Amino acid sequence: MSAETQQVDSGRFPSWIGQYLRDHLLLAVIVVLFAVYPFLYDFLTGQFGLTAQMILPRTRTMLTILALGLFAMSFDFISGYTGYLSFGHAAFFGIGAYLVLLGHNGQLPVVPAETSFMLLLLIGALIAVVAAFLIGLISFRLSGVYFAMITLGIAEMMYVASNNWAFLTPGESDPTEGVAAGSPSEIGFFEPALGVPFVESLQVEIGPFGDEEIFGIAVGDPQIVSYLMIGAVVLLCYLTMKRIIHSPFGRVMIAIRENEERAKAIGYNVFYYKMGAFMISAFFGAVAGALFVGYEGAIDPENSFFFLVTGFALVAAIIGGLGTLAGPFFGYIFLEGVEEFLSREGGGGGLQPFLEQNLPGAILDTDILGLTINEALSAFMTGHGDFYAGIIFIIFVLYVPIGMLGTLRNRYGTDSLAKYVSAGVEKRLSSSDGETPATGDD
Amino acid sequence: MIDVLTPLALAETVDLLTSPSDITGVLIEGLAKGSLYLMIAVGLTLIFGLMDVINFAHGAFTMYGAYIAGVAVLALGVGSMGFVGALGTFFIIMIAVFVLLAVLGVIFEVTLIRKLYEYPPIFMILLTFGITITMEELMRMIVEFRDINSGQWDIGWDAPRQSSLPSELGGTTEIGFVNFTGLQLMQISMGVAVLAGIWAFLNKTRYGLFVRAGVEDEEMARALGIDINRTFTAVFAVGSGLAGMAGVMLMWDPLWDVNVPLALAVLLPAFVIVIVGGLGSFKGTVVASFLVGLIDALGTWAFQTGVIQFTDIDQLMIFAILVVMLILRPRGLFGVKGQGDHG
Incomplete structure (x- = not known):
């Protein structure tokens, strides 16, 4: 390029x-x-072969990263730039995800069944904006820990509701199992198509059984088509958010984070700016949710409204750098990459199959405390990625509190806003007390 | 959402108001639940009040306490000990768990949390959140690996309770129109004991004086020669130990599941209580615990009698309390702007 x-x-x-x-x-x-x-x-x-499979995350993983990375960016948009920790951000992800599936299954009032995916995505995002408006109306009377807790409380109420509300799953199935596209059997196939709304020819169908070409260019694998299309939407969202951050509106957001009283004294109505930022981030959070189900075709409360969904966006934001916008996205890639490297989920690669194949059998069968090394490997390196994620997260919080991208921009960035932002974060960290905290190399 | 207010509801509600045994039943259940909540939340309050640390790992400590107690109960064969023996062993286990988790708390405080006191409070949330993820996943590994509860980490482990809960505690006693179980009585007395113990610790001991001084004005306390860092460590240890003790109590309660998600199931109501009571206020936490306990009991009653057919109505109501309280009184019941208070 x-x-x-x-x-x-x-x-x-x-x-x-x-x-x-x-x-x-x-x-x-x-x-x-x-x-x-x-x-x-x-x-x-x-x-x-196996060596590359061990190190590189699969395309399938990258697909998930795209959607969740966008969610982490939308989380950073409000939390990193205005300083208001939106601990219930998963609510917007859930709204976006559920709305697409409910709309497709024809369970929403007004919206007919099998409405096109793009339209549902936009409707979901707008509903999330309205929800953010209502939540913000009560939440922005508070600040700090209290703001984090009230947003968390509201999201948890939605989580409990999504776990129990029989309306979500007509028929006998359990709401905790989640919603799948086309669950009443008379509903047609879920064929999500991304592109320009209302223009059939400018849309490409995503999903595991989607198109194999993009606008006439043959790609071959539907997975790769989905990856490219979802990636394009994520890029668009990123550029939009970045544009907003660099606009006067975004500067006021940063001013609120640095010193809300002063921003108010200068004459900005900070409430409007906070509400605006919250609604914008809710919009992109819901888009992320819709993109997530666009490929998966199903969602359950555990993966949408649950507190840990926000939690991992927060983890990614810290690893990548809070207040860097792109940072959380790369943080997610790093996090998922390490998780996949150290723990095999499903058929994925990672270190364990590699060791299993390349270590001599004598070592694998060595007995330590009643179990062979092979057994220990498969016990500790299968499906326990969160364990390593937690440790990495703790290390980052202790030693690299401004995150990967924050550090990079600090060191190599030009005299840009980003540099100013990272330096500001660092200054705040070190100036809150006389002693300089041990922040490792930065 | 709650579309199921059946015509039955009115009659049942009238029943509650006119039937003394229903009212006392809900009240006693509410007190018992409130006592449990108090045991869970009081450690969180102590830690926040003194150190301004929002301890996200609190629930994980409770979960560890529950698992350790379960293993100990099964290993010691508490089931075959008879009532007095079982109860005695139970209390010994509780003390052991308190000590164990207090030591774990000291380790965390000294190696990790201490490094971040100069940082903005958000970093403390992040750090303890990292600790809780790691602790939960570690327990998941242990459960799967050691084949506890057949390796099912997300399903309640009730073998310890079923084998060891003495029938004297499980059965219902009836005095006049008042029905209660031995377990409820035990929970209430434990709650009162913890309440009295913490109160005495804060108000009657020298260390409690240090703690109150540290809460009031940290710098002044330092200037007067109080080793605040050591007080921090001690309070974090006590808070962690209390969380573990609550876990031991939960192990015997049929309404709670001993599993890995218990950590979050405990943590979120505890947050609600601490915030509804006012961050850092001991008095507020006590009041909020019983308030939440009563409302929880009322919700459970409403579901059981069929007034509302919504499974997790109690959870929904707990978070509703949080939201309503923050709208009405943004600092909670007894919260003070800035520092918390003990009283």
Whole structure:
């Protein structure tokens, strides 16, 4: 793409595009890397087999990361930039996810069954905005811990409701099991299509059985098509949020975080700005939820409204860097990558199958305290990714509190807003007391 | 959402108001639940009041306490000891768990939490949240690996209760129109004992004086030569130990499941109580515990008699209390802006 960057300048496009791409070369390179990742993964695993499978996250994992990463970014948008910790952010993810499926199953008033996915996505996002408005109305009277707790309380009420409300699952099935697309049998197939709403020809069907080509370009694997399409939406959302952050509105958000009293004294009506930021982040949180079910085709309360959904967005935000917007996304990749490396979920790669195949049998069968090393490996390295995630998280909180991207921007960033933000975070950390906290290398 | 207010509801509600045995039943159940909640939440309050640490790992300590007690009860064969023996062993286990988890609390405080006192309070939430994820997953590994409850970490483990709860505690006693179980009586007396113990600790001991001084004005207390860091460690140890003790109590209560999700199931109501009472206020926590306990009991009663057909109505109501309270009194019942108080 960097070669193309030069071509764009030659007049086929307005010149600002070329200028923009030159200014954001790094962003363009990263986007291209993401775009070719599935092909790269196939190539590398074909070439190096198990070794590559061990290190690289699968395309399937990357798909989940895209949706959850967007959710983490939307969480960072409110929590990292205004300083109001939205501990019930999972509510918006759940609204987006449930609304798509309920809309498809024809359980919503007004909306007919099998409404197109794009429309449902937008409706869900707008409902999340309304919900954020209502939640914000009562929550923004509080601040600090109290704000975090009241949002948590509201989200937990929704979680309990989604666990028990028989309306969600008509028929006899248990709401705790979640909602699947097409659960009353007369409803047609769930065929989510991403693209421009109302324009059939500009939409591409995603999902495990979706299209195999994007606008006539054959890709081959529906999974890769979904990855590229969802990735494009995530990129669009990221750019939008970034644009808002860099606008005067975003500067007021940062001012609220740094010193709300002063922002008020200058004359900003901080309540409006906080509400606006909260509603915007709810919008993107719901989009993330819709994208998540777009591929999965089903959702349960445990994966949507539950407190730990917010919890892991928070973990990702800290690892990537709170208040860096893109940071939480990379934090999620890091987190999932490490989890997949250290613990095998389903048929995934990781360290355990690699060791199992490459260690000599004598070592594998060695007996320690009544169990062989092989058994110990499969016990501790299968499905326990959260354990390692927790440890990594603690290390980050203790030693790299501004996160990966925060540190990078601090060290290599130009004299940009990002640098100012990271430096601000660090200054706040070290200036709250005379002693300098042990923050490791930064 | 609660579309199921049947015509039955009115009659049943009138029944509650006119039937003395129903009223006392709900009251006693509410007191028993409130006592449990008090045991769970009081450690959280102590820690927050002094150290301004919102301890997300609190529920995990309770969960560990419950599992340790379950294993100990089965290993010691409490079931075959008779009433007095079983009760005695139970209390010994409780003390042992208190000590064990207090030691664990000291380890966490000294190695991890102490490093972050200078940071904004949010980092304490993050750190303890990391600790709770790790602790939960570790317990999951142990459960699966040691084959506790056939390796099912998310389903309640009731073998210890079924084998060891003395029939004297499980059965219902009737005095006049008042019905209660021995277990409820025991829970209420434990709650009162913990309440009295903490009160005495804060108001009658030298260390309690240090704690109150630290809450009031940390710098002044330091200037007067009180080793606040050691007081922090001690309070964190006591709080962790109390969380573990609550876990031991929960092990015998049929309404609670001993499993890994118990950590969060305990943590969230505890937060509600601490916030409804006012962050850091001991008095507030006591009042809020019994308030939440009563409302929980009322919700359970409403579900059992069929007034409301919504399984988790009690949980829904607990969070509703939180939201309503924060709207009406943003600082909770007895909360003070800034520092918490003990009284």
